[in-house]
Structures are given as C-alpha cells and as structure tokens.
Amino acid sequence: MDPADDPQPAAAAVAGRMAAAAAAWLDALDPQQRDLAQRPGPRAGTAAERERLRWHYVPTDHGGLPLGRQRPLQQSLAMELVATGLSTAGYVTVCTVIGLENVLDRAEGFPRGGGRERFRDPGLYYLRVFGEPGGTAPWGWRFGGHHVSLNDLVVDGRVRAVTPCFLGANPASAPLLGGGSLRPLGGTEDLARDLVRSLPPDLRARAVLLDRAPSDIVSGNRPRLPTGTEVAPGPDGGRLPLTELPLGLPAGELDATGRELLRSLLAAHLDRAPAGVVPPVDADTLHLAWAGSTEPGQPHYFRLQGHRLLIEWDDTQQGGNHAHSVWRDPEADFGLDALAEHRAAHHPG
Template identity: 75%
Template sequence: MTPAAGAPDRDTAGGVVAGRMAAAASAWLASLDPGQRGPAQWPGPSDGPQAEAERLRWHYVPTDHGGLPLGRQRPVQQSLAMHLVSTGLSAAGYVTVCAVMGLENVLDRAEHFPRGSGDRERYRDPGLYYLRVFGEPGGPAPWGWRFGGHHVSLNNLVVGGRVRAVTPCFIGANPAAAPLLGGGTLRPLGSTEDLARDLVRSLPPALRARAVLLNRAPSDIVSGNRPRLPGAGETEAGPDDGLLPLSASPLGLAGSELDGDRRALLEALVSAYVGRAPDGLAPPVDVDAVHLAWAGPTEPGRPHYHRLQGSRLLAEWDNTQQGGNHAHSVWRDPEADFGLDALAAHLAEHHGG
C-alpha cells in the first residue's frame, strides 16, 4: 500500500508529529507536581537496560501498565495527557481509543459493579490508564512515551527528531457490541471486524479454503504481549496448544491473488490497522505480499480470528470471549516494533554500538 497522493513522506511526517509530541509531552510534564513526576517520567531508551526493559513491557489487561494513571491527575493534567495521546493517533484512532476507555463504565454495569481490592478501589476504572514518558521530550537523545490500560496500549519512539515507531498498537473492546438508544449498536471496532468477514465471505470456494485455516479460533491473539516477534527460523506457539503458530513466514491467502472488489476490501482492512497512526507515519505495505488467514466460523456473532501478515505488517484480531462479544486487535511492525532498529542505529553511530 503506497501513500495516498498528497500525503506527506515519512521523514516529513515523522518530524512534524515528533514536534507535536514533544510540545504536548513537555506541557504535561510541566503541569505535574514532584510526587507525580516519579512515575510519569523515566530515563530514556538509551539510558541503560533497566529503563529499556521497562519501555518494552506492555499489557492489554487491566493491570498496572507503568506510569501515572489518569485518576491521579487533576482535570487540566488529564486534558494535557490526552493531548499527548492524540498526537500519536489519527482522528479516527483517537476517537476509537476514547470509546474503548469509556467502555469500562459499560463493563462495570455488565459485571454488577464489582469492588476492587487494595489500592484499586474500583475494579473497572476508566481512571486506570497510565501515561509514562521515557527521556527528555524534544532533546537530542531518543525519547518516547507509552499510554496503556485495559484494552489500550500505545507505544511511541522518537529518534533524531522523527517518530520512528508507533507499534505495538493494541486496541480491544469489551463488550465488542453494546446497545444504543433507537435500536443502534456501539461497536468501536465493528468496521474492522466487518471488513475482514466480508472479504472472507466474498472469496470463491478455492480461495476461501486457503484463507480459512481452522474451524475454531485461538482464544486470544497469538503474539500476546511479547516485546519481540519471532524472526527467521523462529516460531511462537501461542495459546491453545500452538493453534495457528506465528512465525516470520505468513499463513493464508496472498493479496496478489485478489483483484477488483476483493482487493479493495483487503486494502481497506489493512488501512483499518495502519490508519490508527497520523498520516505518513506507517511504513508502506505491499498488499500483494500481505497474507490473510481466518479461523472459526464466518457467521456474524460467532467466535473468530483473523491475521494479516507481510514484511512490515502483523495485524491480529480475535473476538472469542463472552461468546464472541469481546474483541482484541493489535498492529505491529515486525521490523521496527518499539523502534529497536532506529535505536540500534543511533547507538551505533553516537555511542560506538
């Protein structure tokens, strides 16, 4: 997938967005009192193994993601925090993340408002989304930031004044679908789910047989929250006794075998993942080389899984829990998750490796 006509090139876009991120991060940090600063800002990615190990730690379950939670911030600080979050997302990506965060209130009702324990007074808490900055925003050294909580994990790195990584990028939804007044349905990730299903159901039998690999779905995304994806010759078994193992060699049906409306559906599905980031930040994706794999039934409302995999793209989706009403989705760049490639090059150039 080449950039759209008129879209900024990656260097230009990376520099512009890095400037916005630095300004927003600096404003947020300046608003914090000394007691808040400790969890909010850690050493930068090039400041030693402890800081880097923390930067590579990520979750998508309701646990301590590391950082300063929104619930421990004053309203103006929360606004500044969300301003920083918005700099790393497209308009649609930001709206989707905000909707997912709001689902904590919906889930609280569905679970009969359970109480928390210890320091966590409220179990389903939209205030438990954590923001942490690594390093000095806008300075010459690499720096980054992470925002995460239940069903959200955003990871960003700036090197040389340019955004060099926006993945892993996880967005989930529980419930995946909830009723609205007037007969409507709230589905923050529904369009992504529908695009994949429509594509698979549009395939003729011979192609569908190569895309639909199993009649049941893995119980979760196979890559989980691993900091690194398997390289050449490596395989990750994933959940469920190795169901649909993950390796550098993609499974399923290649995009090169699609044309017309089916190819357009695949392009739209890829865009649903890479379009989470601001224009110009995602690496180009060769749709011909992207493989589509599906597991589980193709009827709406049934537990299912899909995967898109190419040289610069791994996207995974599952909607299996709660009878197919609890979705997980992740976008990763096998070559540049967490900006490890750019960070290694920077360290080699400026610090002798």
C-alpha cells in the same frame, strides 16, 4: 537536515507536536506525580529500557501516572499528548474504548476487589514518558490500560515507531437507543468478514485455516516476535502458531474486489496513526489467515502478515463479543531498529 529534503516531513511535524505536549504535561505535574510519569530515555540493557519494552492489554498496572491520580487540567494535557500519536478516528476510538470500562462495570454487576476500590476503572489508564521530550537524544512515551496500548518513539527528531499498537473492546457491541449499537472496532471486523466471505470456495478453503478460533491473539504481549525458526504457539495448544513465514492465502491471488477490501482492512489498522507517519505497506505482499466462523456474532480470528507487518484480531470471549486487535512491526516495534541506527551513527564502537 533541511526540512525540504526530509523524506517524511509528517514524522518530524508530529514529533514536534508530541514533544511540546509531553513537556507541557510533565511541567504541570508535582514532584511525586513526575516520579511516576517519567523514566530515563531508551538505552540498551538498562532497567528503564526493560520497562519501556513491557506492555499489556489487561486491566493491570501498565506503568506510569494513571489518569485517576491527575487533576482535570493534567488529565487534559495527558490526553493532548495521546492525541498527537493518533489520527482523529484513532483518538475517538481510544476514548470510546476507555469509556467502555463504565459499560463493562455495569454488565459485571459493579464488582469490588482486585486490590483497588473500583475494579473496572476508566481512571486506570497510565501515561509515562521515557527521556526528555524534544532533546537530541531518543525519547518516547507509552499510554496503556485495559484494551489500550500505544507505544511511540522519537529518534533524531522524527517519529520512528508507533507499535505495538493494541486496541480492544469489551463489549465489542453494546446497544444504543433507537435500535443502534456501539461497535468501536465494528467497521474493522466487518471489512475482514466481508473479505473472507467474498472469496471463491477454493481460495476461502486456503484462507480459513481452522473451524475454531484461538482464544486470544497468538502474539500476546511479547516484546519481540518470532524470527527465523522460532515459533510462538497459539493459546490453544499451538493449533495456529505464529511463525516468521506467513500462513494463509497470499493477497496476490485475490481478485480486484478482494484486493480493495484488503487495502481497506489494512488502512483500518495503519490509519490509527497520524497521516504520513507510517511507511506505506504493499497490501499485495500480505497473507490472510482466518479461523472460526464467518457468521456475524460468532467467535472468530484473523491475521494479516507480511514483511514488517503483523495484524491479529480475535473476537472469541463472551460468545464473540469481546474483541482484541494488535498491529505490530516485527523489525521496528518499540523503535529498536531506529535506536540501533542512531547508536551506530552517533555512538560507534
């Protein structure tokens, strides 16, 4: 394709930077490290593809080469690859979330156990490349650890998927000197709360579905979201299930102030990715759902849902000081739609 005719030139430019960074990182590894760092590219039904669709947001082995088993230069090259898949604000937020492992370690009394020397460990963030960066075949990469999961796929020289994209924070708020506080996801939380509290009573009653929030995001770490008549029950006995048809208040009923807040809230999630990579989402087609208290510092949950979009947030654990936030595309998570198109075009039959 002529670059001048590319409808998403940013997606191609970012893919090029990703490929260069991934190749540089892989070339810097020794053979044992590379055995952990790289798997075959996406192909339906293979063990490597099942591994690519596996993701977590808890402190477990996410698959790949952890930062703690890399030399400083290798770590820097790894983070250079991670940075290619994020905006500046997204990268700063991811780095802050990783650093919170040190804060959490102290808050929990520097615990031992869990089968490793250090339980809360900023070195336990794993990077893995699937396929050959920059080649003609689809390839991708995953970076994950406690409260971080980034999943990117490149097909036909363009970034075609950046979801599931998970960020969390524990603690969600921590004190800083001078009376300040560290809140990596605080701006997002404040936008959502301001939006719900701005609603007139009749609309707020339709947006706030429950007075008690579910204990976690409802979608969990499922590789695929419900379709058709499927239902994903909530973590508290299905009180707030996840269905293909959205629950809550249609955004089209918001006034001008509400719509502006909603657009800002949507941008706080989509702007994790580099500019121009993600297709635009019409905020007016979304539904807003809330559960729990609307008072700051109290456990709560919200959801934005519409065509090709699911955003979930919960801040319920540790008395409302432990946040989870996930952004997903029900049709394009892990680039499964782009891979199907690629196979149909290049490998028919």
